[in-house]
Amino acid sequence: MKPGTSIGALVGALLTAPLIAVFYLGWKLGGLPFAPFDLFDWVTRRLPGSIVTIGIDLLVKIIRALDLGSTDTAAKAAEQLMGIAGFFIAGVVAGAVLFAILRVRDGTSAYSFGGILGALSGVGVVLISQSVNRSATTSPLVSGLWILAAFLTWGAAFGWVHSRLSTGSTMTAEAEDSGGAFVERIDRRRFLIRLGGATAVITVGGSALGALIGSRRMPEVAATERWSATHTLPNVRVAVKPAAGTRAEFTPLEEHYRIDINALPPVIKEEGWRLKVSGLVEGPVELTLADLRDYPPMHQFITLSCISNLVAGDLIGTTRWTGVSLQRLLPDLRLRPTATHLKITSADSFYEVVALETINGDERVMLAYAWDGVPLTTHHGFPLRIYIPDLYGMKQPKWIESIEATDRWEEGYWVTRTWDREARMKATSVIDTIAVDEKITDAGGRRLVPVGGIAHAGTRGISKVEVRVNDGEWREAQLRSPLSGATWVIWRYDWPFQGGRHTFSVRCNDGTGALQVAAPSEPHPSGATGLHRRGARL
Ligand SMILES: Nc1nc2c(c(=O)[nH]1)N[C@H]1C(S)=C(S)[C@@H](COP(=O)(O)O)O[C@H]1N2
Numbered sequence: 001m002k003p004g005t006s007i008g009a010l011v012g013a014l015l016t017a018p019l020i021a022v023f024y025l026g027w028k029l030g031g032l033p034f035a036p037f038d039l040f041d042w043v044t045r046r047l048p049g050s051i052v053t054i055g056i057d058l059l060v061k062i063i064r065a066l067d068l069g070s071t072d073t074a075a076k077a078a079e080q081l082m083g084i085a086g087f088f089i090a091g092v093v094a095g096a097v098l099f100a101i102l103r104v105r106d107g108t109s110a111y112s113f114g115g116i117l118g119a120l121s122g123v124g125v126v127l128i129s130q131s132v133n134r135s136a137t138t139s140p141l142v143s144g145l146w147i148l149a150a151f152l153t154w155g156a157a158f159g160w161v162h163s164r165l166s167t168g169s170t171m172t173a174e175a176e177d178s179g180g181a182f183v184e185r186i187d188r189r190r191f192l193i194r195l196g197g198a199t200a201v202i203t204v205g206g207s208a209l210g211a212l213i214g215s216r217r218m219p220e221v222a223a224t225e226r227w228s229a230t231h232t233l234p235n236v237r238v239a240v241k242p243a244a245g246t247r248a249e250f251t252p253l254e255e256h257y258r259i260d261i262n263a264l265p266p267v268i269k270e271e272g273w274r275l276k277v278s279g280l281v282e283g284p285v286e287l288t289l290a291d292l293r294d295y296p297p298m299h300q301f302i303t304l305s306c307i308s309n310l311v312a313g314d315l316i317g318t319t320r321w322t323g324v325s326l327q328r329l330l331p332d333l334r335l336r337p338t339a340t341h342l343k344i345t346s347a348d349s350f351y352e353v354v355a356l357e358t359i360n361g362d363e364r365v366m367l368a369y370a371w372d373g374v375p376l377t378t379h380h381g382f383p384l385r386i387y388i389p390d391l392y393g394m395k396q397p398k399w400i401e402s403i404e405a406t407d408r409w410e411e412g413y414w415v416t417r418t419w420d421r422e423a424r425m426k427a428t429s430v431i432d433t434i435a436v437d438e439k440i441t442d443a444g445g446r447r448l449v450p451v452g453g454i455a456h457a458g459t460r461g462i463s464k465v466e467v468r469v470n471d472g473e474w475r476e477a478q479l480r481s482p483l484s485g486a487t488w489v490i491w492r493y494d495w496p497f498q499g500g501r502h503t504f505s506v507r508c509n510d511g512t513g514a515l516q517v518a519a520p521s522e523p524h525p526s527g528a529t530g531l532h533r534r535g536a537r538l
């Protein structure tokens with residue numbers, strides 16, 4: 001008897017697990033492409049935006065509900081896990097289908113079918129990988145050969161396993177009747193156990209070795225080289241101090257959230273990189289990073305937030321951005337008079353369109369090459385990213401490669417995927433701390449407990465923050481002068497202490513005086529709204 005579909009599925013599992021481990025080892029050891037992530041990225045970029053969006057929202061909510069740590073790290077890990085699981089399942093299905101075909105097609109060689117499966121999958125994955133992978137450090141030729149070789153081996157292994165499992169099928173009918181089938185089953189089981197043992201060794205060994213190598217990586221930039229290591233913040237002397245337990249006003253680089261469409265961030269080398277300017281220009285322009293650094297640098301303290309951030313979520317951070325103002329750069333891009341927009345495209349094919357009107361009306365729009373005084377890290381967009389004041393991160397490409405001058409507005413990457421066209425940051429305020437351990441008293445000797453946190457409304461600024469305890473009156477908090485007009489504002493409210501169980505609420509008004517939207521709404525499609533509340537037993 002030839003083995004059937006379920007044995008095929010089992011063999012698919014036994015052969016695909018080590019294939020994944022081998023890709024993993026190749027990635028960690030040699031910077032080769034990790035095929036499962038390439039497939040995942042390729043699929044998610046092609047899925048309808050509404051499906052991807054539902055997936056992201058669900059993921060963020062599950063992470064929050066289960067309290068799985070920082071949202072970005074947990075989400076990226078979940079995506080990577082989905083990539084690996086999807087690849088594994090595809091391998092199981094491939095095994096089942098292959099064995100099903102071999103069973104009905106008499107006389108066909110399992111080797112040739114395994115070879116065909118390996119070759120077809122290999123070529124397909126090479127094409128997909130070459131179209132999306134920007135994280136591998138090997139040449140396309142080496143990457144392609146690597147993937148092809150791995151899949152051919154995988155396919156050939158199917159052929160070998162199948163013919164090994166079918167050896168009993170030449171037995172005569174009598175032999176089968178008289179217990180041959182039983183013997184065959186035993187032999188099959190023994191073989192599959194041995195196969196499982198061998199593939200487990202490769203899988204576990206490869207993964208462990210890869211993980212070991214991966215964990216030895218050094219941080220990209222030493223903390224001492226950063227601007228913040230040698231400078232004080234511009235508002236150090238401000239009288240209003242953060243309440244104990246308020247988040248850091250300036251987010252350490254490694255704590256800044258990271259969100260993007262890549263299972264692994266694009267790895268770009270400065271040497272080969274050029275900012276390519278084309279489209280409605282008098283002639284193409286190419287700028288190196290050194291060219292951009294030659295312009296008078298512009299430094300801005302900026303709070304960036306992801307549109308998927310929940311109220312009081314952790315997808316928001318503040319650092320010091322350095323770059324060149326696009327207004328300053330524009331004359332050197334030699335745009336034709338008919339140009340009205342710039343289409344900015346990144347290494348991961350993410351893109352966004354910016355109106356020249358926006359650039360000409362706001363010198364803060366900039367192409368940034370440094371965060372906290374050091375070159376952008378791989379995760380945060382090396383070598384170049386854009387800053388557009390007041391907008392959520394979904395409008396601000398990292399890993400920029402090209403600018404195309406055009407004469408029309410176009411929907412950006414996330415806008416075509418059902419997110420808001422404007423993506424203007426919503427006003428939001430958050431209670432970070434109820435600092436019961438801080439002992440302060442007012443003039444009358446009453447005990448006060450500082451309550452504190454942040455408020456943010458893009459570049460509109462914050463004009464007022466108010467706190468309410470239970471159903472009491474809204475009381476005005478003190479505002480600390482922010483790092484800049486583009487960052488969050490730290491507030492504190494010294495609350496006259498009363499023991500018991502309380503609920504604290506916060507709300508803010510942006511710089512125009514507009515009260516933040518109190519009605520709760522989901523992040524999709526234009527950013528979360530709603531008041532943050534926090535309960536405490538004191
Ligand atoms: N090229 C590229 N740029 C991108 C993205 C992306 O997926 N690809 N994601 C955007 C989104 S949704 C956000 S919130 C910010 C996050 O920037 P950070 O990871 O540096 O915090 O990057 C933006 N820029």
Ligand SMILES: [Mo]
Binds near residue numbers: 305306307308393394
């Ligand atoms: Mo985002």
